[in-house]
Amino acid sequence: MTRIEKLQQLLDQGFHRIGQIEILRAESIASPPPCAFLLCHEDDIEHVVNASGHPSGFSETCNPFDARDISTYADDGEYRFTKGQINLKRRWVMHLADITALHEAIENFYPSNFSLWLAQQRGILEVQTLRDKLNRQTGMYRFARSISNEGAQKLVQRVCGPAHQCAKKILWQIDADTPLEESEASRFNGIGSGLAEPHAIPLLCREACNHFVAECRKESKKEFEAKAQA
Amino acid sequence: MPITAKPQAALFIAGHGSTENPDSSAPYFEHADEIRKRGLFAEVNCIFWKEEPSFREAWYLTDCEEIYVVPDFISEGYFTQDVIPRELELTGPTTTVRGKTFHYCAPVGVHPSMTQLLLRRAKEVAPDVDPTQTTLIIVGHGTNLNPNSTKAIKDQCELLRQQTEIPYAAVLDTYMEEQPFIADWHTLAETLNVVVVPFFISDGLHSFQDIPVLLGFESEVGAAASQREVFRHNPHDLHGRKLYYSSAIGTERLIADVILDQIHDFDQLHSNNANDTH
Numbered sequence: 216m217t218r219i220e221k222l223q224q225l226l227d228q229g230f231h232r233i234g235q236i237e238i239l240r241a242e243s244i245a246s247p248p249p250c251a252f253l254l255c256h257e258d259d260i261e262h263v264v265n266a267s268g269h270p271s272g273f274s275e276t277c278n279p280f281d282a283r284d285i286s287t288y289a290d291d292g293e294y295r296f297t298k299g300q301i302n303l304k305r306r307w308v309m310h311l312a313d314i315t316a317l318h319e320a321i322e323n324f325y326p327s328n329f330s331l332w333l334a335q336q337r338g339i340l341e342v343q344t345l346r347d348k349l350n351r352q353t354g355m356y357r358f359a360r361s362i363s364n365e366g367a368q369k370l371v372q373r374v375c376g377p378a379h380q381c382a383k384k385i386l387w388q389i390d391a392d393t394p395l396e397e398s399e400a401s402r403f404n405g406i407g408s409g410l411a412e413p414h415a416i417p418l419l420c421r422e423a424c425n426h427f428v429a430e431c432r433k434e435s436k437k438e439f440e441a442k443a444q445a
Numbered sequence: 446m447p448i449t450a451k452p453q454a455a456l457f458i459a460g461h462g463s464t465e466n467p468d469s470s471a472p473y474f475e476h477a478d479e480i481r482k483r484g485l486f487a488e489v490n491c492i493f494w495k496e497e498p499s500f501r502e503a504w505y506l507t508d509c510e511e512i513y514v515v516p517d518f519i520s521e522g523y524f525t526q527d528v529i530p531r532e533l534e535l536t537g538p539t540t541t542v543r544g545k546t547f548h549y550c551a552p553v554g555v556h557p558s559m560t561q562l563l564l565r566r567a568k569e570v571a572p573d574v575d576p577t578q579t580t581l582i583i584v585g586h587g588t589n590l591n592p593n594s595t596k597a598i599k600d601q602c603e604l605l606r607q608q609t610e611i612p613y614a615a616v617l618d619t620y621m622e623e624q625p626f627i628a629d630w631h632t633l634a635e636t637l638n639v640v641v642v643p644f645f646i647s648d649g650l651h652s653f654q655d656i657p658v659l660l661g662f663e664s665e666v667g668a669a670a671s672q673r674e675v676f677r678h679n680p681h682d683l684h685g686r687k688l689y690y691s692s693a694i695g696t697e698r699l700i701a702d703v704i705l706d707q708i709h710d711f712d713q714l715h716s717n718n719a720n721d722t723h
Binding site: 217218280283287288294296297298322326327330331333334340343351353421422424425426429 | 478481499501
């Protein structure tokens with residue numbers, strides 16, 4: 216089964232939410248625009264449905280690759296360096312011609328996430344431990360590998376999870392023998408909307424993001440300085 | 446050079462990306478859009494070292510069993526020779542990884558067709574100057590850590606000197622972090638007009654923040670490129686010269702053609718070669 220066929224199957228099973236994106240079928244809306252699907256922010260569903268896909272003051276696009284532009288900055292102008300952040304901007308609607316366009320849009324709003332989820336479902340997703348990720352860093356980031364396991368555990372609780380703006384489900388461990396300690400971040404299931412699967416699919420974190428790596432570097436520097444002072 | 450359509454294959458454009466500067470990855474997406482419009486591949490995706498999707502996630506991104514990877518990098522070096530092959534598990538020009546065949550092409554910056562893009566960019570930024578009274582300076586990063594990092598620029602400068610279409614008085618290669626330094630542009634160039642083209646993929650920290658300071662028309666490192674208009678203030682009157690500064694060569698949309706040229710050259714060079722499988 217191709218990923219497009221799998222996406223169609225998932226839609227038939229009731230899938231309509233990924234991250235902060237709502238997928239609306241055009242036939243579920245009165246007098247819809249000429250398209251198969253409409254995408255919008257989950258907090259804008261009512262506006263989009265009530266306005267038959269043309270809410271006043273919203274930007275409209277038919278290009279699924281505009282997902283990248285929509286998701287680059289938050290409403291407050293902040294750069295969304297990881298697309299798992301829960302600050303996707305509002306007041307836009309995407310009219311998509313077919314399921315191929317839908318696939319392209321969701322893979323651009325949440326880069327590779329549907330592919331990773333599919334691989335996980337098929338049992339072929341390889342997860343990368345934090346140590347593996349840190350040990351491959353170069354340049355100024357190579358110092359990130361010096362962080363202690365304790366420091367890394369604390370950092371997960373300080374940086375990851377919805378309380379810190381990231382809605383991804385962490386799949387990785389510190390190393391092959393060291394799972395993450397229990398915390399809100401490590402327990403989070405990757406579905407910020409609270410919906411159950413298959414109505415929503417989770418956002419997955421198969422390797423620590425580069426923001427986390429940068430934080431590891433800062434933390435390892437603090438650890439080094441603390442040891443030097445002791 | 447036109448390439449044959451590959452409707453069963455995917456193209457992955459590999460870039461560096463940034464966690465801090467959204468301008469950094471914009472050119473890669475523009476190059477992908479341009480190629481996508483031409484309908485040559487089943488899919489065109491961008492993959493990154495510092496952004497999502499990561500190089501390591503590339504394998505999962507497509508149903509295609511044949512994938513061309515073109516590094517949207519300016520030179521051969523650590524990233525193209527070590528990082529990308531390691532992350533994608535590539536062991537040669539063509540590698541089959543868990544059932545998917547990857548063709549690994551050379552980076553865009555080393556292709557001879559870059560010469561025309563450099564000329565075009567130089568002409569755009571200073572359309573009315575007399576080339577015989579003008580020095581064209583190509584500026585790169587440079588690092589003492591890897592001698593390959595400057596080879597692409599040196600090669601391009603030699604090609605620019607050899608061409609006769611636009612006869613610049615001189616063509617110079619300069620660098621941010623090794624000699625000859627771009628900061629010495631006014632002593633290196635002997636003409637009234639000086640055109641500077643950054644040999645970078647994106648208008649990130651270097652081309653729009655660091656180099657303007659080294660050239661002397663900005664006094665301190667400023668905001669990201671998208672929030673500024675550095676190149677619209679040409680020419681800059683400095684040291685008794687007219688200095689014209691362009692945006693990074695990688696922001697040229699026709700880099701898409703160079704990507705396709707690299708695929709064409711790959712097919713020509715490796716059509717009969719062996720395939721590593723693992």
